[in-house]
Amino acid sequence: MRLHYFLSETTSGYMRNQLNVVKRTGWLVGRNRSPLVDITQFAVFAAGLIWLSVHGAQSMGYVWQWYRVSQYLYRIVDDELVWGPLVKGFQVTIEISILSLLFTIVIGLVIAIFRMSNSLAARLLARVYLEVIRNSPLLVQLYLFYFVLAPILDVDRYWIGIFCLSFFEGAYASEIFRAGFLSVNRGQWETGASLGLSRYHTYRYVVLPQAVPLMLPPLTGLSVSLIKNSSIVSVIAIFELTAEGQNIIADTFMSFEIWLTVAAMYLMITVSLSLLVNIFEARMRKRSKR
Numbered sequence: 035m036r037l038h039y040f041l042s043e044t045t046s047g048y049m050r051n052q053l054n055v056v057k058r059t060g061w062l063v064g065r066n067r068s069p070l071v072d073i074t075q076f077a078v079f080a081a082g083l084i085w086l087s088v089h090g091a092q093s094m095g096y097v098w099q100w101y102r103v104s105q106y107l108y109r110i111v112d113d114e115l116v117w118g119p120l121v122k123g124f125q126v127t128i129e130i131s132i133l134s135l136l137f138t139i140v141i142g143l144v145i146a147i148f149r150m151s152n153s154l155a156a157r158l159l160a161r162v163y164l165e166v167i168r169n170s171p172l173l174v175q176l177y178l179f180y181f182v183l184a185p186i187l188d189v190d191r192y193w194i195g196i197f198c199l200s201f202f203e204g205a206y207a208s209e210i211f212r213a214g215f216l217s218v219n220r221g222q223w224e225t226g227a228s229l230g231l232s233r234y235h236t237y238r239y240v241v242l243p244q245a246v247p248l249m250l251p252p253l254t255g256l257s258v259s260l261i262k263n264s265s266i267v268s269v270i271a272i273f274e275l276t277a278e279g280q281n282i283i284a285d286t287f288m289s290f291e292i293w294l295t296v297a298a299m300y301l302m303i304t305v306s307l308s309l310l311v312n313i314f315e316a317r318m319r320k321r322s323k324r
Contacts, residue, residue, distance in 0.1 A: 091290055103291050106282055120292075123278030124299050130196055130274060131261045131303070137200035138260060142207025149212050160208070167205035172266060175202060180270045195267035203260045210252045214245035247318050254311045258304045265300075275299060 091098065106118040117125075148160035167175070179198040180191060189197070218241050226236035268277035279296040283289050 087290060087294065096290060098291065099286075099288050100291055102286065102288065103295055106292070107295075119273075119278040119282060120275065120295065120299070123273055123275040126272070126274040127261070127264055127276075127300075128303065130192075130199070130264050130267065130272070131257075133196050134199040134203065134260055134264065135257055137196065138203040138207050138256070141200055141204030142211050145204065145208035146211035146215065149208065150215065164205050164208065167202055172198075172202050172263060173269070176266060176270065191270050192272055195264075195270060195272050199260060199264060199267070203256060203263070206259075207253070207256055210249055210256065211245075213252075214249035215241055217248055218244045247315065250311060250315055250318075254308060257307055261303055261307070262300065 090096075106120045108118050108121060109116045145160045145163060148156040151157055176195070176198045179194050183189070184191065184194045215237075222240050222244065223236060226240040231239065264274060265276035268274060268280065271277070273281075275296055279292050283292050286292070
């Protein structure tokens with residue numbers, strides 16, 4: 035009980051100091067802005083985007099066919115709801131994004147620990163991994179995974195796409211984790227060691243509670259990037275949202291309607307993720323003030 039009390043007091047005190055520094059430097063000034071300003075800015079941006087789309091389509095002599103889009107989202111057959119190809123592709127995109135994000139976190143955490151390890155072999159392995167992944171295109175990596183690793187390991191293309199995304203984003207996640215760990219004051223590490231905590235328990239009870247709030251914003255950006263990058267798996271015939279949109283356009287030539295619908299569905303995922311993370315951050319800030 036004393037150990038947990040000491041660690042909680044140390045952690046909460048550290049977080050209060052961090053929030054005070056952030057407020058003094060003005061990083062949170064925008065949070066006090068009226069929501070009406072944000073809504074107005076978004077409305078102006080949306081109106082401009084709609085105007086550009088309509089004007090561009092008119093200059094091309096394009097005939098809008100929005101009434102046909104609904105059949106690719108859902109249909110009613112014999113009084114039963116049947117999901118269309120866009121919704122099915124949307125579901126596949128969500129599945130790939132969630133699984134890839136879980137693997138990305140695991141890979142990033144392991145590589146970050148390797149980078150901070152006392153083992154030369156672990157540091158060298160992590161360094162080689164980072165240099166190879168970060169300095170080669172994602173599309174080339176996907177082809178290598180699909181044409182080289184998939185036949186050797188006998189892995190389905192669905193999982194190959196997930197593993198490729200995970201290894202690619204894991205390289206960037208590892209740097210986020212490492213920066214978060216290094217942002218924790220060295221005295222906190224020494225406090226854990228002086229209390230006889232193992233390295234694992236130091237990470238769990240001392241470092242992570244202080245580092246996670248600092249890592250959430252960049253991890254959110256990484257997650258959004260992963261969701262958008264998931265569209266690249268369409269090149270290996272995984273029928274996610276982008277691939278389904280391409281197939282529909284090839285059959286109907288409704289380029290504007292389908293791509294705008296696909297973009298709106300991607301936006302739905304990323305905005306929902308950002309809102310969830312903002313709620314989680316707000317709860318953590320309230321907890322740190324107690």
